[in-house]
Amino acid sequence: MEEKQKYQYWMRRIPGIGNKKLKKLVEYCGSAKEVYGLSRGQLEKVPGISAKDAEAICAGRRSFDIEKEAEKFAEEEISMITIEEADFPKRLTYLSDCPYALFYKGQLPPEDERTAAIVGARMCSSYGRAVALELGERLADCKAAVVSGMAAGIDSFGHWGAIKGGGRTYAVLGCGTDICYPRGGRELYGKIQINGGLLSEYLPGTPPAAAQFPARNRLISGLSDVIILVEAKQKSGSLITADFALEQGKEIYAVPGRLDDALSKGCNELIRQGSGIVTSIEELLLELGFLPREKEEKDKITKKSLEKEELLVYSCFDLHPRNLEELVKLTKIPVSVLADLLVRLQTKGLIEEYFKNNYRKK
Numbered sequence: 001m002e003e004k005q006k007y008q009y010w011m012r013r014i015p016g017i018g019n020k021k022l023k024k025l026v027e028y029c030g031s032a033k034e035v036y037g038l039s040r041g042q043l044e045k046v047p048g049i050s051a052k053d054a055e056a057i058c059a060g061r062r063s064f065d066i067e068k069e070a071e072k073f074a075e076e077e078i079s080m081i082t083i084e085e086a087d088f089p090k091r092l093t094y095l096s097d098c099p100y101a102l103f104y105k106g107q108l109p110p111e112d113e114r115t116a117a118i119v120g121a122r123m124c125s126s127y128g129r130a131v132a133l134e135l136g137e138r139l140a141d142c143k144a145a146v147v148s149g150m151a152a153g154i155d156s157f158g159h160w161g162a163i164k165g166g167g168r169t170y171a172v173l174g175c176g177t178d179i180c181y182p183r184g185g186r187e188l189y190g191k192i193q194i195n196g197g198l199l200s201e202y203l204p205g206t207p208p209a210a211a212q213f214p215a216r217n218r219l220i221s222g223l224s225d226v227i228i229l230v231e232a233k234q235k236s237g238s239l240i241t242a243d244f245a246l247e248q249g250k251e252i253y254a255v256p257g258r259l260d261d262a263l264s265k266g267c268n269e270l271i272r273q274g275s276g277i278v279t280s281i282e283e284l285l286l287e288l289g290f291l292p293r294e295k296e297e298k299d300k301i302t303k304k305s306l307e308k309e310e311l312l313v314y315s316c317f318d319l320h321p322r323n324l325e326e327l328v329k330l331t332k333i334p335v336s337v338l339a340d341l342l343v344r345l346q347t348k349g350l351i352e353e354y355f356k357n358n359y360r361k362k
Contacts, residue, residue, distance in 0.1 A: 001070045001073060001074050003033075004031065004032070004033055004084070005070075006066045006067070006070045007031070007032040007033040007035075007036050007066070008032040008080070008082045008084065009069065009070065009080065009101075010032065010036065010060070010061070010064050010066055010069070011032040011035060011036070012082070012101045013060065013064065013069075013203060014056060015056060015060065016056045017053060017057065018097075019098060019099055019100050019201075020048075020097060021049060022100035023098065023100060024046065024047060024048045024049065025046060025049065026083065026084055026100075028046045028047065029046070031084055032084065035057070036061060038057075040054045040055065040058050043057055043058070073204070076178055076204050077105070078104070078105060078177055079103070079104050079105070080101055080102070080103050081101065081102050081108070082100055082102075083099075083100055083101075088102070089108055089109065089111070089223065091109075091111075091222055091223055092219065092222045092223065094222070094248070095218060095219075095222050095248070097215075097218070099219070101201065102199050102200070103176070103177050103199065103200050103201070103202070103203070104177060104197050104199035104200070105177050105178075105193045105197065105198045105199075106192065106193040106194065106198055107196065107197040108170075108197055108199065109145060109147070109170055109197070109223055113144075113168070114142075114143065114144040114145070114225055114290065115144060115145045115146075115223060115224045115225050116135075116144050116145075116146060116147070116224055116225060116226045116227075116228060116288075116290075117146075117148060117220050117223075117224035117228065117241065118135055118136060118139075118146055118147075118154065118157075118158030118228050118230060119149065119154060119155060119158075119217075119220065119227065119228070119230070119232075119238045119241050120132065120153060120154025120155070120158075120229055120232055120238050121153050121230075121231040121232055121236060121238065121263050122151055122152045122153035122154075123152075123153060124153040124157070124230070124231050125231065125261075127257075128154055128157075128231035128255075128263065129154070129157050131230050131255055131281075132154045132157035132158045132161060132230050133157045133164070134161060134281060135161060135230070135281060136157070136158045136159065136160065136161020136162040136163075136164070136165065136169070137164050137165035137167075138161075138165070138281055138285060139161075139162060139165070139167065139285075139290065140161070140162045140163075140164075140165025140167020140169075141165050141166075141167070142285055142290035142291055142292055143167070144167070144225075144290050145162065145167060145168040145169060145196060146159060146161065146162035146167065146168075146170070147169070147170045147171075147172065147220055147223050147224045148220065149171060149173070149174065149213070149216060149217070150171035150173060150182075150185060150188065150192065150198075151182070151237075152182050152184070152185070153231075154230045154231055154238075155171075156188055158230075159171060159191075159192060162195070162196075163191050163192075163195050167195070168195055169195055170192070170198075170199065170223065171192050171196075171197075172199055172200065172219045172220045172223070173198060173199070173200040173208075173216065174202070174209070174212040174213040174215075174216040175200065175202060175206050175207055175208040175209075175212065176200060176204040176206040176207075177199060177200045177204065178205065179205075179206070179208065199219075200216070201215075201216070201219065214237065214240050217237060217241040218244040218248075220241055220244075221244040221245040221248055221250055222244070224245075224250065225250070225251070225288075226250065226251045226252070226253065226288060227242060227245040227250055227251070227252045227253070228252075228253045228254075228255070228278065228284075229241075229242060229252070229254045229255065229267050229270060229275075230255045231255070231257065231263040232263070232265075232266030232267050232270075233263060233265060234262075234265040234266050235266075236266055239270075242270060242275070251276065251288075252270065252275040252276060253275060253277065253278050253284060254270040254275050254276070254278065255267055255278045256268055256271055256278070256279070309333065309337075309341055310341055310344060310345060312331050313331055313338065313341045313342065314345055314350060316330050316331065317360060317361035321354070321358060321359065321360035321361075322358075323357055323359070324339075324359075325357075327342075327359075342359060346359075349362060
């Protein structure tokens, strides 16, 4: 463990000092090592730090053997990253309660990696299992990573789908990363570590507890570009993830189900409230702009063969059909010139006019 990490580990282990106060301490002092060197009086001058907080920090300093604890942590073979590092996941820094530190096995999601959360009921149906598996596999084929919580049911099948598809997947745990939960998920636990990463804001050794899972759901949402609910009861942890996604401005999609099925009530309610609806995995991927590997390569070759103005027009069709008026606004190309370009793209078999003056990608 590097010298600065020893102090970061110490600061994360101070009882009673949460993420927001840890962030204030770092912003005011510059680093955990600087915090370690402050007296009680100096700590009390830090904005947002009370006398009680200052005493807790001093007590933590007295009871913590930095060198000894650093050696013990190194034996766990767990990596740690804090908000003090430039490569801390930027997606999480926008959270109002961004974790000061993350502990992980394997890797963290790269910043430029597209990600989708697959979440849902633990006691899922055979239909839900099949959908989660296919979603995970198809997302992997589009080079999009699957994020979930490794819980039994939909979460686990989403992870397995990504692994089956040769893709990457990340599990956010509601316990320490050194603990496999659920216990029956030992094989999946090992596979995720190889094909992505296991991460948690909780200290190593922290056992799973009901109160910790809602908090971890904000990280699942925070790390994902889009959240897909496969099956969820009317009151479930998956809906908590959806709530966090709404707060974070993320896109939410839900798989509809039978009206009389308890496992579909949560998804159906989300759809009623305006979330996206999954009626076809193919259409979902297209709407999100996730292209299968072979199609993505073909699309790159196609774009290279187009002239500059043709490419400008063709690029407007990546996600949605467009009408002539929209294309004029997007490209700033006069109608007479644009009409000729659209004919050329149709001739090359790249777009089609499915309704008068309305075009879509083929």
